[in-house]
Amino acid sequence: MKGRGMETRLSGKVLILTGAGGGIGRAVAEKLAGHGMKTVLLGGKNERKLDETRAAVEKCAPCLALPGDLTDPGFIASGVAEAVRTFGGIDVLINNAGAAQSTPFSKVSLAEFDRLMAINVRAPFCLTQACLEHLRRSAEPSIVNICSVVAHAGYPLQSIYAASKHALLGMTKSLAREYYEENIRVHAICPGGVYTDMVKLSRPDLGPEGMIMPEEIADIVEFLLLRRGSAVIDEILVHRVNKEPFLV
Ligand SMILES: NC(=O)c1ccc[n+]([C@@H]2O[C@H](COP(=O)([O-])OP(=O)(O)OC[C@H]3O[C@@H](n4cnc5c(N)ncnc54)[C@H](OP(=O)(O)O)[C@@H]3O)[C@@H](O)[C@H]2O)c1
Numbered sequence: 718m719k720g721r722g723m724e725t726r727l728s729g730k731v732l733i734l735t736g737a738g739g740g741i742g743r744a745v746a747e748k749l750a751g752h753g754m755k756t757v758l759l760g761g762k763n764e765r766k767l768d769e770t771r772a773a774v775e776k777c778a779p780c781l782a783l784p785g786d787l788t789d790p791g792f793i794a795s796g797v798a799e800a801v802r803t804f805g806g807i808d809v810l811i812n813n814a815g816a817a818q819s820t821p822f823s824k825v826s827l828a829e830f831d832r833l834m835a836i837n838v839r840a841p842f843c844l845t846q847a848c849l850e851h852l853r854r855s856a857e858p859s860i861v862n863i864c865s866v867v868a869h870a871g872y873p874l875q876s877i878y879a880a881s882k883h884a885l886l887g888m889t890k891s892l893a894r895e896y897y898e899e900n901i902r903v904h905a906i907c908p909g910g911v912y913t914d915m916v917k918l919s920r921p922d923l924g925p926e927g928m929i930m931p932e933e934i935a936d937i938v939e940f941l942l943l944r945r946g947s948a949v950i951d952e953i954l955v956h957r958v959n960k961e962p963f964l965v
Pocket of ligand 1: 762913
C-alpha cells in the first residue's frame with residue numbers, strides 16, 4: 718500500500734465488493750479506495766482481472782482479493798469469514814456481480830435460469846445473510862445492490878435477467894425498511910446502459926457515445942455512503958437520455 722487518499726467518514730471502514738474485476742465493480746473499488754476503505758474483492762472467475770483491481774486499490778488502501786464462484790454458497794460463507802479474520806469486521810457490502818442474458822424465452826434452459834438467478838439474486842441473498850451479524854456491529858453499516866433499469870421494465874430477450882433484477886430490487890426495498898431501525902441503510906442503484914464488458918461483448922457494434930460510464934455509478938455509490946442521513950433511499954434510477962433500451 719502506498720499513500721492513502723483523503724480522510725473521510727469511510728476511511729478505515731471495511732468493504733466487501735463483488736464483481737470487481739472490471740466495469741462498474743472496478744470503478745467502485747477504485748473510487749472507495751481513495752477514501753482508504755479496507756477492501757475485500759469477493760468472487761470472480763477471471764483472476765487476472767481481479768488482481769489488476771487489487772493492484773489499483775492497493776495504491777491507496779489495504780485489499781484482499783478472493784476469486785471464486787458466487788453461485789457457490791460455501792464460497793460466500795468462507796469468503797466472508799476470511800474478510801472478517803483479515804480486517805476485523807464488515808461495514809459496507811456492495812452486491813455488484815451479475816450476469817445478463819440475450820436469449821429468446823423459449824430457448825432459456827432450466828440450467829441458464831438457475832445460473833442467472835443464482836448470481837443475480839441468490840448470491841446477494843447469501844452474502845447479505847452472511848454479513849448481517851457483522852454489519853450490526855458497525856457504527857454506520859450500509860448495503861448497496863446494483864440492480865438495473867430492467868428491474869422496472871421488460872425488454873425482449875431479457876426475460877430471466879429482468880425477473881432476476883425485479884427480484885433483487887424487491888428484496889432491497891424490503892430490507893431497506895426491515896433493517897432501518899437497526900441502522901443498516903440498504904440501497905439499490907438501477908442503471909441503464911453502462912459502457913462495460915457486459916455491453917461490449919453482447920453489442921460490439923455500440924460505442925461509448927450516450928452510454929453511462931462506470932465512474933458515474935461509482936460516484937453515486939460514494940454519494941450514498943458519504944451522505945448518509947435519515948432518509949430511506951431505497952432506489953436510485955439512472956437513465957440514458959433519449960435512448961431506447963437495448964440491453965440492460
Ligand atoms: N453494463 C450495463 O449496462 C449494466 C446496466 C445495469 C446494471 N448492470 C449491472 O451492473 C453489475 C456489474 O456489471 P458490469 O456492467 O460492470 O459488467 P461486467 O464487467 O461483466 O461485470 C460483471 C461482474 O460479475 C462477475 N461475475 C459474474 N458471474 C459471477 C459468478 N458466478 N461468480 C463471481 N463473479 C461473477 C464477473 O466476474 P468474472 O467475469 O471474473 O467471473 C464480473 O466481474 C451487474 O450486476 C449488472 O447486471 C449493468
